[in-house]
Amino acid sequence: MPKLEARAQAAGEAKYVNDAPAARSELFAAFVQAPEAPAALRDIKADEAEQVPGYHSIITAKDLEGKYENNVVSALIPAMFAQKEELLASSEIRYSGQPVAIVLASSQWAADQAARLVVVDYEQTGDPITSVAEAVAKNSVIMQAPDDNVGEDFDQAYDGQACQVEGQLVINEQAHFSIETLTASVAPTEEGLVVTAPHQWVDALAMTLSRILGRPANQIRVVSPRIGGGFGGKLLMIDLVAAACAVASDSLGRPVRMYMSLGPTLALAMKRPGMLLRYRAAAGPDEKLRATSWDISSEAGYTLNMQAMLADELKHSIDSAFFCPSYRLSLKQMRTDKPESTFVRGPGPAPACLANLLLMDHLAFQLGVDPIEFKYRNLYSDGQIDIVGNTRRGDNFQRMWRELHQAAEVEKRLAEIAEFNKNNRFRKRGLDMSASSYNIFYDRGRPSQVYLALQASDGSVTLSHGGAEMGQGIGVKAAQAAAAILEIDINLVKIKATDSHVLPNNEVTGGSSTSEWNCQAAVDAATQIKERLRPIREANPDASWKDLLNKASQAGVSLAAMGSYYCKNGDRKGSRYSSTGVGVTEAEVDILTGEFEIRRADLMMDVGKSLNPGVDIGQIEGAFVMGLGYYTMERTLYDSDSAKNLTDGTWNYKVPQAADIPRDLRVHVLRNSPNEAGVLSTKAIGEPPICLAATCVTAVKRAIEAFREQTGKPKQFLAFDPPLTPEKVLQLSGVSAADRVIRQK
Incomplete structure (x- = not known):
């Protein structure tokens, strides 16, 4: 059964917020954004902006004083959002791209042009911190959670094991990069304000605007017709845009709309946090995990808001699909001079799954065993206790692994890959298989x-x-x-x-x-x-x-x-159940350029009793491709002097396109597997499959290892920091000028 709006969307007939025709008296708004951070705001001059045809007025933080609350922090969960977040910077600029004023004009073009001409007078107050690695080096800690010891004593479980590894990796940020950028419109009526916005929580937005404007909630009506891509990006960032329109509309008594283009959106956009993860792990002679330690530094941005929940998501996901009897966990939130970090599809599991997969890869290398077989040996089984403290049940890992191993013809293809690699010097193929687990939480505050x-x-x-x-x-x-x-x-x-x-x-x-x-x-x-x-x-x-x-x-x-x-997690700690899956990915690498393609991906998800298989399969495919971008392509770069986002468009921030998705993508859903813990026997599916894309990274690694082995390079574990870009593929392969010379016998 297709989505009810699918035909309209495919035909381009579906209407989104900014498709609505402009009202007769409507004004358009644009943010004036701070160019550098950290800085002290001195003055804002709109002399040149006033010369733009259609210019109407400008609103600064001074105009809000005594009339509106200059704080867009969510009103719904004060414990999570405890620190003030200004709608317009009043004196201190916390990140490059932060709004310092709102320009109003008769068209969006005029508003955007005028906003660019506004002069922001400021003075930098220090050198910006623009990465999690830099924050760690400078000990820029904003919060440190108490260390957790889960299961057996770590030192006793770790010491004396024959196989011990340690390492670290830095995982980059990821933008939501929705097809619909940030937008909202507000219209005054006799009953109050009607806010039209693509929002993932209209109730939260209504309450936040009610507090900012000083109006009762029954005078703030929020309508969300549909969202052109969410992934967590249509929560707090939309609050900022909607609040700007609401303040302008309320003060002027006219409809106000804002539609931000991609560059300004990415400049102020919250993103998935960057992370630095250090690990120590040990396995026994039976190739079973014995102990794992994670020391995680996660980028908070300029504020601590939301970071506790993001930290919990990460800690509860770091075991992924694999059982280990002993864990030691340490997590710090690092302050940087950037927008605050936020939820992006699979906020904790997506980075955790990749980190865990690379750790498993390291252990398999050290043991000298097949990494696919090593992972299979360590999959969770029913009755084992996971990192949250829950007894695992109904994961179906072993069943899915066996079924997909056969359906994907893993053994046959491994033999074909070996033959291909033998006959091709500068093009190599690799294949890997892994599993993922995603905790589904039912403890919510509202029905x-x-x-x-x-x-x-x-x-x-x-x-x-x-x-x-x-x-x-x-x-x-x-x-x-x-x-x-x-x-x-x-x-x-x-x-x-x-x-x-x-x-x-x-x-x-x-x-x-x-x-x-x-x-x-x-x-x-x-x-x-x-x-x-x-x-x-x-x-x-x-x-x-x-x-x-x-x-x-x-x-x-x-x-x-x-x-x-309305329900709770029941007798389980932290989650109601786990959404699980298994994936096999095959990649082909051009050793001379570092470019690669995903030749084939086979995915199997346990969806329980699917409510709509067609929709669920689409979600599996979409999540996998988003993960492919996160793990292999997407990266953000910031200017070290100004903290400006240098990857603010499609020219320098790369998301998967048609040629990047797997040439052959096969999706399987596990049959006859009702989920007793879920509603209507189903399982959540929107985010969990993103984790399976981590096998794209290790499939490319297998291809690189084949080249290194054929050319006699030292055998070593290939550590790297994702995303796995062509530059990193070239570095890992170690290809040299001598390798490029073909000598005839």
């Missing part, structure tokens, strides 16, 4: 809600849900659930835009599980209506659906209901 309204006139149904549709198919899944209970054609169901006044107090869309929660809420609402209709149906067994609703309405039966779903 997920669905409102169903049945039309007696024609039998059609409108469905409103509190989630955010951002491509993951939350709407079609909820519609399927409701239609199944009501026993009607799904084509009768129409999904409405998410609206904070229709379903207030709703839960955030995130963590991959919102779709299943909304499905359960839809089941609740549909069941209520079905029970009301039961006497009417029993009295009129042959009535059509339309006639049934007509008779029910005439009998005074309410044809509308709100369903909700």
